[in-house]
Amino acid sequence: MHVNAHARTLRAAMAAALVLGTLAACSRENKNEAAGDVTPGAATPAPTTAAVSVADIDLGRRVSNARITDKTDDFKATDTVFASVRTTGTSTNSNLMARWTFEDGQVVEESNQAIAPTGEAYTEFHISKPGGLPKGKYKVEVFLDNKSAGTKEFEIK
Numbered sequence: 001m002h003v004n005a006h007a008r009t010l011r012a013a014m015a016a017a018l019v020l021g022t023l024a025a026c027s028r029e030n031k032n033e034a035a036g037d038v039t040p041g042a043a044t045p046a047p048t049t050a051a052v053s054v055a056d057i058d059l060g061r062r063v064s065n066a067r068i069t070d071k072t073d074d075f076k077a078t079d080t081v082f083a084s085v086r087t088t089g090t091s092t093n094s095n096l097m098a099r100w101t102f103e104d105g106q107v108v109e110e111s112n113q114a115i116a117p118t119g120e121a122y123t124e125f126h127i128s129k130p131g132g133l134p135k136g137k138y139k140v141e142v143f144l145d146n147k148s149a150g151t152k153e154f155e156i157k
Contacts, residue, residue, distance in 0.1 A: 052091035052117055054149035057142055058084045066122035073154040077132030081154065083125045083140050090118050097143040098125035103136045 060068035061075065063082040075081050083098055094115050100108040109127050125140070127133070133156045141151045 052087050052089040052094050052115070052144065054085060054096075054142055054144050055088045055120075056086040057140070057150050057152045058086075059140070059152050059154050060084070063124050063126075066124040073152070075133075075154060075156050077135060077156055078128075079133075079156075080126050080128040081133070081138075081140075081156075083142070083152065085123045085125070085142050087115065087117050087121050087123065087144070088119070092116050094145050095143075096123050096125075097146075099141045099143065100127045101139050101141070102134070103138070108133075108138070 058068040058071050060070045060072055060082050061079050062069045063084060066084055068082060068084045081100075085096055085098070087096070094117075095112055096115055097110060097112045099110045102108055111125055113123055113125070115121065115123055125142075135156050137153065137155050139151055139153045142149050
């Protein structure tokens with residue numbers, strides 16, 4: 001009799017495990033249906049708001065509505081060097097920073113601007129010096145939310 005009792009206990013445990021497994025599977029299906037996912041293995045839907053990203057950086061001597069009107073990477077010492085940063089996407093609170101450096105890596109200037117774009121947008125940065133910028137090679141690096149998003153090199157002749 002002892003063997004039959006053990007076999008019945010084992011069968012009861014297996015049946016309970018089968019029932020619990022079936023209930024767990026049904027529970028997962030119901031959660032997926034509630035989330036709008038009725039296809040097993042379907043990808044999770046993407047968030048409805050797109051993240052903002054830097055699409056392009058242009059340099060020039062003149063700017064209108066934060067857009068460069070005369071793209072160039074060659075400047076005179078007395079020129080104001082403008083950088084126009086084009087962003088795409090949406091953000092309620094992001095930060096753009098432009099870091100201007102001289103050929104040896106020396107930081108000439110850094111400036112920040114808070115942005116909250118809802119699609120394509122342009123942000124302008126610039127450098128100049130009353131007595132003129134020293135001749136040489138320069139670089140502007142743009143950071144979006146403290147991450148490097150692109151660079152442009154230019155020269156003061």
